[in-house]
Amino acid sequence: MTVPVRPDARRNATPYLYGREAAAVARVLESGQYGHSDVTEQFERRVANWLGVPEAVSVSSGTAALHAAFLAAGVGPGDEVVVPSMTFCATIQAILATGATPRFVDIDPDTLCVTGDLLMEAVTDATAAVAPVLFGGRAVDLSSVQGEFDRRGIVVVEDAAHAFGSRDGSRPVGAGGTALTCFSFGPIKNLTCGQGGMVIPRSPQEAERLRRLRLLGVVQSQNERADITTYHVDSFGLRYQLSSINAAIGLAQLDRFATTERVRRRLWRAYRQALAQVDGVTLVDVDVDRAVPHLCQVRVPRRDEVFAELRARGIGVGVHYPPNHRQPAFAAWRRSLPATERAGAEILSLPFHQHLTRDDIDHVASELERALKTTGGS
Template sequence: MTTTAVTPDVAHNARPYLYGGEEAAVASALSAGQYNHGALTDEFEQRVAGLLGVPDVVAVASGTAAIHIGLLAAGVGPWHEVLVPSFTFCATVQAILATGAQPRFVEVNPGTGCVEPAGILAALTPRTRAVLPVLYGGRAVDLTPARPALDEEGVTVVEDAAQAFGSWQGDRRVGATGVVTCFSFGPIKNLTCGLGGAIVPRTPLEADTCRRLRGLGIVESAAHRAEATTYTVDGFGMRVQMSPLNAAIGLVQLQHFAEAETRRRELWRAYAAALDGANGVALVDADVPHTVPALCAIRVLNNRRDRIFRKLRQDRVGVGVHYPPNHLQPAFAAWHRPLPVTERLGQEIMTLPFHQHLTPADAEYVAGMIRQALAGANR
């Protein structure tokens, strides 16, 4: 295996990927002069709903805003608990706190990075109002075995699908499985709007609630307000609409999403093949036949992650750590619970360079550098 010919792109853990039409689309949106919410945002919502096979989608300013609004629309508020894996980006937990609720951290399967039904049911308390599974790396989380008990207790499933746009659960796309689903369209996601997010609501009433929450609690649409002398504010709301400037980028990206699916799966499989049999690492299973992978993660075993991480960074291989456990963070110390599986995973996890600028040859190069680093650590 060669470890000499490689593009500089392996120095990046993740990079946005543009197809070429985004700049012209943004310029056109700029010329239109409507930057808060407009027809392009509406079109983006409709196009995403069509791809997912759902009746409606509500676009917002970020994935974090999507989770915040999704939880509020599900009735989560002060004194409630939300079950959430500690193994996630801190934005997931901050969105819970923004509702006034509290996180109750739960373990994940170290082989997938995702929660499982039995762990969710074991963590339920009388204060649990929602479960917030995180679809780590884009892998769908099927809580079907737990749903009867959750429904009986009035507990809503709100998915953090920030990394899972386009993935499948069975024969349906993530977002079309009957739960509140929250996507991110940030810079390095499977589909980028520059910044942005979206909520898939369960009912028309929930969709209306999400739209009011994203738009300062105003009942009437922007188009209606332009023709009226007044408007109605009927409750709490924030200013977290998706700008048409961001929607313009997303609409171009949607035209090429089939390519994103193919190339991301190809790159993940190239890593899996190149790392097959490597001693001292274990690939986190993304269930790639059903997943549009947002990342490729490995576990570096035998307490060698930090040493391998430093060596690869010195060699300009853009590895990362996604994620340090949240229950160990100072900001969330009040909700600490012993989570030995997550704590071990947090010490082992390492993410590899993963973006659409890379080729299978780049994956082979990175795998070769990992093998070299492991061999050096054994000496």
């Protein structure tokens, strides 16, 4: 049977461009300066000003941001990092890249995020850092346990890949000053650079460590090296700079971020309304009044059957994410995480991107209701 579908309901998430990105990239191409340049540093300053923080250090990806942040915090071999299993595998790979090991922790089933209490329960004498994941864009409030982390010398590295623009109470995520906050500016993030990332440091010294890490341990900046005959490498480093081509896209996106915030919240609320009368569906709460949603997720019975039925009907659903503690690469650190395992069997990501209309959302909700009836899930 052929089922008619709306074009935007069936498409997977794609970047939403406002129209000035191509011209911004063209100006960089014409300049001939494609690496880390004044455009990159302008993007860093603009993000720092937008967040209300002294400094922001750009890198080549969200994964690079996490890796650099862990290294800047001194995480290394023999250390443990407490991290939720419910995250993209990049979070875990960044931990392993430092020589440390993950200690997986369970989640709050209502939010798919960790809590301060859950993190504290998982802390051991080997814990050097905790890595809360701001799943779907929802902030994680650790104020109740931050004092204990400080007392134990445990660093907080926030995986805020989903959460650029979200707020933690009255402050933007990244502006709290108690965590190294890592953003991703990948293709379908709330703000895209095409590819890129950012670390918000806690101090000028941490910012300086991050800048050397991203530039192969070289002491002098690119501008300083232009006027000297040598340079100095005084530490380990990687080639993690953000290209000016990517930074130009980010600058164009940042100019329109107020629109991004408004539209993404409106689309998420439209889903909440459309799904309210659909039996068998639980919408995962992202705290939409403070978050800039990155995902719209539901929990459904018979998830795999519902997934297959919706894909057959042309609806671009996905799963974010298969729990990492069940992945073969991370089997050595497997623990019993009952809430994560239940969520991993039930979560379903609905199409969520700025190309959607209210009609698209109503169509997805209707098809989801049909799929649940077909599979016996409602």
